[in-house]
């Protein structure tokens with residue numbers, strides 16, 4: 001649970017800093033403001049949807065932290081048999097990176113109000129994510145054909161669980177992206193369109209980051225078990 | 237305003253909202269059923285929660301009948317008793333308290349109290365309710381499937397939760413986990429709304445430190461719930477995998493009836509960590525809104541500004557943060573490294589400090605206050621007494637050496653019912669009596685309310701206070717029947733019978749309350765817009781009950797904090813938050 005704790009600590013620090021900045025030290029009972037209705041800090045400038053996405057991503061990150069924690073705790077036991085690492089996953093990772101880059105381009109195009117670039121970016125991003133998902137499914141097939149199924153070993157079970165959770169999030173992202181693309185034929189870069197492109201891009205970057213963390217965890221943690229053991233040694 | 241960042245004025249909500257921006261219901265169906273209005277959603281949440289809560293209440297009767305008169309009721313055997321315990325505990329904690337405080341009070345009060353027209357994502361908000369309802373229905377369905385609901389205890393510890401000795405192993409546990417997962421998804425949708433609305437949609441002049449403590453409590457609890465529920469979600473999903481797909485996340489190697497099961501290598505302790513990482517914050521998820529609401533009830537009905545507002549806010553935030561680092565005090569008996577035990581015992585005791593500060597501040601607010609013993613006030617006072625009582629026994633249990641012998645006895649049952657069962661429920665009642673006039677435009681009947689209060693308060697004490705003694709005697713919890721235990725004196729059985737009878741009476745009083753809810757809708761005294769002379773924004777709406785969009789044409793502008801009561805020189809004895817003059821209120825009470 002150490003990872004989860006660290007995650008919470010970071011959140012608490014951010015929240016604490018934010019609250020202090022927003023006048024947690026003020027003395028409301030002394031404030032006499034008959035004239036100015038706007039003392040102190042106001043709600044932030046972010047559009048609601050962006051903040052909403054931010055909060056949602058924090059929740060998703062908490063979920064991730066919980067999974068990572070469980071993984072590390074479980075990995076620590078004797079019967080852990082790491083599974084072979086399908087090459088395909090490297091390819092998938094690359095595709096996901098490209099997909100994220102494409103969406104980044106889409107945002108830039110939307111800012112420049114460039115319809116063609118925007119369309120290209122969105123479609124490329126969507127296609128990349130779709131290819132990623134297909135790739136993940138293929139990786140599952142390869143593993144299970146090689147005899148590593150859900151119920152064979154906890155390491156396998158965790159692999160499937162973690163990739164499934166991530167994949168579902170990507171799928172959800174594709175739905176949102178699809179709805180954004182559906183708005184394209186209007187032919188103009190409206191404020192709303194730009195906002196939804198930006199939201200999609202943020203979500204994509206988050207999923208990429210999440211995948212990189214999970215990838216590192218799944219692929220490399222068995223070789224770094226000794227490090228984990230040193231870190232937790234005083235507590236054994 | 238000088239020195240404002242360019243574009244800062246965009247952030248200030250315009251005083252008038254264009255008609256088109258508001259969502260408008262077009263038919264009866266979208267107005268009252270598939271409504272996107274937070275007020276309607278709040279009422280839907282509350283009614284659903286109360287309905288499922290009644291199921292939990294009936295289950296508690298059945299358990300008490302069995303404990304008080306063992307052997308008399310042939311339809312309650314050990315299995316059904318476990319099922320009753322489990323469903324009772326889970327419904328009360330998650331589906332009643334959490335849903336009612338955050339989904340019910342949160343939805344109704346947040347937009348009104350911060351001066352917004354609605355939640356920021358009304359559609360998602362509506363989905364949140366319907367998913368919650370689905371979760372409740374799935375839960376109820378588990379009563380009707382073969383094998384009945386799960387009897388694993390509300391903590392659902394594996395491996396026993398999914399082994400064949402436990403009732404409900406076939407379907408009950410699956411539906412329970414599914415229902416929890418749904419609940420969490422639904423809650424997350426709602427929680428996004430509550431958090432972002434508080435952050436983003438406050439009226440002009442409503443700084444964070446001018447928000448009523450109710451909003452602070454609900455807001456902090458929402459943030460906590462958003463972060464704590466994922467742990468339960470992960471746990472539930474992993475257990476579903478274990479049960480359905482044969483993985484072994486939590487299932488160790490097991491031999492059942494001489495047969496080795498297909499499981500192997502899982503860690504039950506891992507589930508305990510995940511469960512309590514959710515479970516402990518959960519206690520404060522229901523406690524913090526209660527803290528907030530109680531502060532406002534006390535301040536309003538004692539006509540006194542809340543003592544130490546700033547400290548109250550800080551305490552809420554600090555309790556929220558600390559409650560994430562105490563979870564393992566529920567696992568002392570599972571065994572852990574002594575360093576961990578020490579760490580968790582210490583953090584548990586530290587949390588008592590901000591909590592105690594809050595209690596002192598309530599008492600100091602009451603001190604020399606002009607106390608009106610209205611129904612909300614009675615419930616608020618009862619809350620303080622009950623909460624202090626439960627909190628004190630909590631300090632005992634927070635210590636490893638005391639906890640180990642008392643663990644799994646009736647002492648624990650008494651403790652947590654006092655602190656997180658009865659206390660928050662009392663606040664819910666107080667809150668309903670307080671806000672009912674705003675919701676319906678009519679007061680609730682006073683005589684029925686008094687009856688309800690005294691029977692509930694004294695009854696709850698009569699039920700749970702003696703349980704401490706039973707626990708000290710060593711009477712175990714979660715036992716269907718005591719049987720012949722030499723250390724149990726005959727008087728303990730009499731006490732059990734007494735408790736059971738009181739439990740039935742208290743349950744009956746809740747029916748009176750429900751009747752009052754319905755009766756006052758038609759026959760209650762007309763309330764007017766602000767019957768309690770309260771300062772907070774929800775009482776200043778142009779219409780009562782508040783209309784669609786809450787504020788008529790113009791959003792309110794906030795000039796002061798929420799606690800200007802007994803202001804010298806004011807026409808009435810208070811100044812609403814949106815009241816521009818006269819200069820100063822009750823300065824002088826320092827935080």
Ligand code: HEM
Nearest residue numbers: 296299321325328329389390391656657658713714715739
């Ligand atoms: C009239 C009110 C209530 C009565 C008479 C009552 C009675 C009981 C009884 C007899 C048990 C089982 C004790 C055992 O054998 O271990 C129990 C367990 C429990 N109750 Fe209540 N209860 C009431 C209200 C509440 C409320 C409002 C809550 C909300 C938090 C609550 C939460 C729980 C929990 C979490 C358990 C533990 C379940 C388990 O062991 O898995 N109860 N209650």
Ligand SMILES: [Cu+2]
Nearest residue numbers: 516563565566
């Ligand atoms: Cu706890």
